[in-house]
Amino acid sequence: MDLLTLLLENKLEDSLPFPPALKASWLAEGVLQLLPQELPQEKKLDTLIISAGIHGNETAPVEIVLQLLSQLAQGSLPLRHNLLLIFGNLPAMRTGQRYIDNDLNRMFGGRQQNFPPGNETNRAIELESIIRQFFSEPAVMDSNKYRHLDLHTAIRGSCHEQFALLPYQTRGYAADFLQWLEDSDIDALVFHNSAGGTFSHFTSEYFNADSCTLEIGKALPFGQNDLTRFSNIATALQDLVAGSFSIRRNKRVFKRYRVVDAIIKQHDSFQLNIPEDTKNFTELPDGFDIASQQNQSWKILSPANFILFPNAQVAIGLRAGLLLAQLT
Numbered sequence: 001m002d003l004l005t006l007l008l009e010n011k012l013e014d015s016l017p018f019p020p021a022l023k024a025s026w027l028a029e030g031v032l033q034l035l036p037q038e039l040p041q042e043k044k045l046d047t048l049i050i051s052a053g054i055h056g057n058e059t060a061p062v063e064i065v066l067q068l069l070s071q072l073a074q075g076s077l078p079l080r081h082n083l084l085l086i087f088g089n090l091p092a093m094r095t096g097q098r099y100i101d102n103d104l105n106r107m108f109g110g111r112q113q114n115f116p117p118g119n120e121t122n123r124a125i126e127l128e129s130i131i132r133q134f135f136s137e138p139a140v141m142d143s144n145k146y147r148h149l150d151l152h153t154a155i156r157g158s159c160h161e162q163f164a165l166l167p168y169q170t171r172g173y174a175a176d177f178l179q180w181l182e183d184s185d186i187d188a189l190v191f192h193n194s195a196g197g198t199f200s201h202f203t204s205e206y207f208n209a210d211s212c213t214l215e216i217g218k219a220l221p222f223g224q225n226d227l228t229r230f231s232n233i234a235t236a237l238q239d240l241v242a243g244s245f246s247i248r249r250n251k252r253v254f255k256r257y258r259v260v261d262a263i264i265k266q267h268d269s270f271q272l273n274i275p276e277d278t279k280n281f282t283e284l285p286d287g288f289d290i291a292s293q294q295n296q297s298w299k300i301l302s303p304a305n306f307i308l309f310p311n312a313q314v315a316i317g318l319r320a321g322l323l324l325a326q327l328t
């Protein structure tokens with residue numbers, strides 16, 4: 001059976017042997033901790049978390065992480081990190097949905113309390129508890145650096161196909177992490193301006209990890225993804241896992257944006273005045289009325305001319321879009 005079938009049938013844990021150099025522990029369904037047993041002398045290991053499938057219909061990241069897992073299990077990819085691999089929302093993966101009850105990636109940092117109990121609130125509680133347990137492992141506590149890459153694919157088309165969202169941080173962003181993102185040949189970075197309930201914000205805020213949500217393109221159903229379109233990400237992840245830092249950027253343009261404002265839907269009268277298929281990072285003219293609801297409207301004001309994640313269909317209280325300014 002292939003690894004994806006084993007994962008979806010919850011049989012991966014019993015079927016995947018690892019080489020003796022790796023200590024493998026399954027901490028929950030779809031959560032694998034791998035600790036290298038042959039430690040390099042006088043050098044601390046860094047710690048890395050890679051998660052995929054927090055949204056169940058975002059399949060390409062799951063296939064990429066399974067590929068990494070297969071290489072680690074076969075011993076063809078060396079592991080130079082304490083590693084936690086997470087397949088986020090297995091029930092939603094099985095049904096090909098973004099989520100079963102509510103969006104898991106709005107619930108971290110205790111925000112699951114704001115939602116009625118269900119599949120995702122349980123998983124958010126479980127994942128937070130596992131992350132705490134992982135960070136209390138002696139080998140992990142002893143690390144120099146912590147990184148977390150949460151892999152996603154976007155729903156809509158995008159003027160920048162691959163981009164990273166960096167959580168809001170009061171501390172600075174690590175230069176070597178930003179360099180790795182640039183070298184991975186993604187097209188853009190977006191810096192958040194406020195705290196949020198994403199998985200990457202949680203690991204950044206509570207564990208000082210260099211974290212990001214990595215949007216790697218558009219995904220098709222399982223088995224239909226052309227993984228060559230994501231080969232830069234797969235290569236960059238292998239490079240990170242193996243601790244080699246050997247990748248170099250090939251693409252020219254690398255844009256940076258910051259979030260200036262969030263459009264929050266708070267009323268049934270909410271309207272977004274752009275077509276539903278408007279691409280991420282579309283530039284809008286100064287003065288354009290982009291959204292309105294009872295007693296409130298949003299106008300495009302320079303320099304925040306770019307729209308990200310426009311979606312009028314979100315539930316009341318949730319974000320219907322972000323307005324970005326380009327950094328020069």
Ligand SMILES: [Zn+2]
Pocket residue numbers: 054055058152153
């Ligand atoms: Zn997603």
